[in-house]
């Protein structure tokens with residue numbers, strides 16, 4: 001899994017490339033948590049367009065980051081899910097609590 | 112493996128889609144041999160652009176058809192090999208005895 | 223009519239996190255011998271990913287062990303058997319419910335996903351001996367076992 | 368320095384032609400845990416395809432049997448062991464030469480390809496007992512065993 005992180009204003013943008021499971025979730029978690037440390041960073045945008053697969057370990061990692069941004073009164077925005085990923089996030093009820101955007105630009109515009 | 116066969120003048124064009132190995136070679140062989148039955152059909156063009164993999168069973172099937180068209184004083188033309196397929200055909204010495212073309216149209220123009 | 227097993231593969235691999243991807247991908251490759259749809263293959267990958275992750279995380283508690291994965295094609299049905307010789311489950315019925323987990327860092331979604339995506343799930347487990355999941359999925363969703 | 372096996376998978380599957388694709392793809396997925404190039408992964412797929420095809424065609428003569436495939440990661444090297452309990456090879460040295468085949472419909476290219484693409488090949492065979500191929504390939508082509 002390739003992970004790219006960038007701070008854009010008060011948002012941390014993380015772009016994932018690869019499958020998110022118990023093997024790859026820990027590095028996502030680490031990079032996200034480091035990027036969310038600064039008090040100025042309130043929101044997290046996770047770009048999933050290059051994530052072909054996600055299971056409950058991946059969902060757990062996303063929801064853990066959701067709790068962090070919520071404590072900062074920020075938002076978690078998910079961008080560009082494929083059908084398989086959207087289905088499991090829906091089943092897990094994640095899509096009811098996080099924001100969803102078509103593109104990274106739209107996600108940032110909203111924050 | 113999807114196999115599409117079409118007679119164009121004195122040539123049989125076979126378009127393969129999938130991996131050519133001991134499992135898929137028999138259907139290629141069957142369809143090619145049926146298409147090469149009519150005495151008017153002298154040449155065989157095999158389009159490999161959608162063949163991601165070929166092993167010695169696939170090469171054997173190609174060389175068997177080469178013998179048939181040679182007996183008919185026709186030619187075998189291979190079209191659009193990827194790197195992996197080109198390498199094994201090269202190692203097997205196949206590229207020294209058959210014709211190679213970039214596109215189906217060029218292959219047919221030559222026959 | 224009772225169909226016969228026409229093809230099968232048995233795998234055994236180390237309980238390492240990188241093998242979860244191996245297991246689900248190898249299963250999808252084998253499963254594609256049946257005419258599953260892309261969506262169904264995604265469902266199979268998810269179920270195997272959850273079952274193998276559980277064997278590694280809960281069964282072996284992330285220490286070395288061997289996970290077994292058996293795939294059988296029976297008519298138009300794929301049977302998937304995932305087993306470990308790890309900790310076992312004290313209360314299977316409890317564990318299979320949504321949000322039930324013995325690991326505070328997890329969410330208790332694994333069994334929910336497997337039940338949702340497979341036609342059939344049977345769990346056999348014995349504390350201290352290990353756990354086996356028997357899953358089935360047919361290309362024809364009408365078929366229930 | 369003698370490296371340890373850090374990861375391994377053992378597979379066993381029916382000697383059916385559709386499993387050749389399964390075997391080479393599963394191997395490539397497992398092999399991608401090492402940083403092989405795309406070309407090297409193609410080479411690994413070809414070697415496995417040839418070895419498993421031979422087990423099915425020559426070992427079991429296209430009748431039912433079980434093919435075993437073991438993959439071990441040892442440092443930066445992938446070890447691939449393909450074995451059958453089939454016919455065996457009477458003269459291994461002869462069989463390994465280019466164009467040598469006992470099947471008039473084939474071309475005797477399998478061993479040539481394996482030798483070309485693998486860093487290392489050892490063949491053990493006993494007539495009536497079966498055949499085992501030990502192959503090795505390193506991500507670093509300098510390493511020879």
Ligand SMILES: Nc1ncnc2c1ncn2[C@@H]1O[C@H](COP(=O)(O)OP(=O)(O)O)[C@@H](O)[C@H]1O
Nearest residue numbers: 276277280281317323324328329330331332333
């Ligand atoms: N292979 C296993 N070995 C031991 N315990 C298991 C195994 N699989 C599942 N369990 C138990 O069942 C519980 C629920 O599993 P699951 O629904 O996958 O959720 P999660 O993995 O998030 O905990 C686990 O927390 C664990 O206690």
Ligand SMILES: Nc1ncnc2c1ncn2[C@@H]1O[C@H](COP(=O)(O)OP(=O)(O)O)[C@@H](O)[C@H]1O
Nearest residue numbers: 421422425426462468469473474475476477478
């Ligand atoms: N697993 C095996 N069991 C029995 N004989 C084998 C096996 N593998 C190879 N052989 C023998 O070695 C010969 C050469 O094999 P190979 O180089 O792969 O060429 P081919 O498969 O085209 O014959 C075969 O023709 C066969 O006689």
